Amino acid sequence: MNWLFVALGAAIGAPLRFLTDLAVQKRHDTVFPWGTFTVNVVGCLVLGLVTGAATAGAAPSSVQLFVGTGLCGALTTYSTFSYETLRLAEDGAKFYAAANAVVSVIAGLGAAFMGVALAEALWA
Template sequence: MTALLVAAGAAIGAPLRYLTDRLIQSRHDSVFPWGTFGVNLAGSALLGFLVALPADHAVMALAGTGFCGALTTYSTFSYETLRLAEDGARLAAAANVVVSIAGGLGAGACGVLLARAVGG
């Protein structure tokens, strides 16, 4: 049953990641991967929120592992960073690493704080 919940969450998260990435990236005329950055921050915030709530195995399988796991993308982040460096945009590559890691940690912390604020 857990595997089905993870798969169901991923079936929603993966297409949403792709569509959101394309929508965000189409609005920016720069080499910086704003789409991947945006979905990774959103997924980090949501996962932070979920882990701060009282544990429910089914919700975490569906929303945490499945949805957030498919929404966020470390592989695309890595690929885009490498592509930037290979294309000579070393400053953008370094910025992507720094702001993605700091932003992801910050977004996760904000999610935790929000869950604590609304959950009492």
Template sequence: MTALLVFVGAAVGAPLRYLADRFVQSRHPSRFPFGTLAVNVVGSFALGCVAGASPALVALIGTGLCGGLTTYSTFSYETVRLAEEGHGWQAFANVAASLVAGVGAAALGYALTR
């Protein structure tokens, strides 16, 4: 049953990531990866909200939805791409913003649901 919950959550999260990234990037066309930053911060907030919830809810939302929605690999690739293209400050800003906003969003989600 747990595997099915993870599968269902991921089946929603992965296409949502793609659509959200395309939407954000279309509104803010630049080389900075605002779309990836946005989905990672939203996913961090959602994960913070369900931390400590029932195992079924953590499997569905935490592992499935948030796992499909967020993307560490794309964040890493886009940061390396920025650095290789000579945009070191943007690469640094991407790392700093992702860490600060992601951890802050998770903490906020956790605090709001406790």
């Protein structure tokens, strides 16, 4: 039954990632991959929130599997982040490549910590 929670979450997360990336990139006329950045940071925030809720006993394993593993696993994308960073560097946009790498990691970790802190405030 656990695989079903993961599959259902992924079935929502993957199209949500695609549509979010499309919508965000359409609003920004720049080579910086704002769509991937957005889904990755939002995914880190949600995963932090679920992790904090699970630690506090407020999220059962089915929620962790559905939201954490399935939805966030399909919503976020390390491979696309890596590809886009490499593509920026190869195309001569080295500043954007470096900024994407550094800012994505800092923002992702910050969002995860904020999610955990929010969960602790809500359920501790």
